[in-house]
């Protein structure tokens with residue numbers, strides 16, 4: 001088995017401008033200089049896992065535009081295996097982000113090449129790993145097909161249901177774990193409740209295990225062995241962008257190395273907490289020899 005973690009997912013260029021206020025329809029406002037960062041949930045997870053020392057590969061599509069080069073370089077310098085990174089004629093995925101005066105983000109995602117990652121692109125040889133990790137910024141049929149193939153090769157399937165999107169029961173049944181924040185849990189269940197109750201209700205939908213992330217409060221895990229609450233280290237949060245992706249990547253790494261789910265989640269909350277101490281997504285991720293908050 002060559003890889004510990006294979007991430008099947010999105011790669012985006014995040015284009016960020018700060019504004020004093022957002023324009024009304026038909027209006028123009030001036031903003032800050034444009035900042036361009038590598039992002040996308042799939043790329044974030046792959047970079048986070050590789051930086052923590054996991055043998056990591058990504059299955060994704062970028063465009064043949066200038067952003068594609070930046071995105072490839074970010075993955076490659078983190079040490080991600082790019083054999084499954086395909087190039088499409090046309091634009092890469094882009095997230096157009098305006099940051100308001102209170103630090104609030106408004107985001108438009110243009111999927112670009114991510115929308116063209118199709119089931120026919122999948123190579124079962126690239127989906128053989130200890131853990132194969134998914135999010136929902138690529139077409140759902142591709143996620144379903146790849147999760148089935150990964151499961152057939154004996155890989156453990158991890159799905160972060162983000163952005164919150166309806167998925168078929170056959171996909172939920174493959175998840176071990178399904179990773180959601182409280183909003184995504186409430187979306188799937190169509191009801192809000194406390195985290196332990198939502199985890200129990202989610203388990204009934206078919207996944208073998210569930211992890212609910214709770215921001216500064218850490219996470220909760222649930223499987224047939226029971227429910228475990230995992231507190232987060234206390235840190236000063238500077239920017240929570242991409243913290244969920246770092247959490248999931250760290251979880252995948254530890255599951256790939258044989259940890260029980262609560263132990264993997266304990267490590268993941270430390271990595272998630274490390275990621276909120278610094279600005280940005282990929283730029284905030286710790287490496288294996290960094291001291292993690294305890």
Ligand code: ADP
Nearest residue numbers: 181213214215216218237243244247269272273
């Ligand atoms: P998402 O970012 O996907 O909405 P959460 O807000 O639940 O998910 O955050 C994911 C993980 O990031 C948490 O489980 C935790 O490990 C870490 N995290 C997020 N916010 C904080 C915070 N303020 N302090 C410490 N850790 C945090």
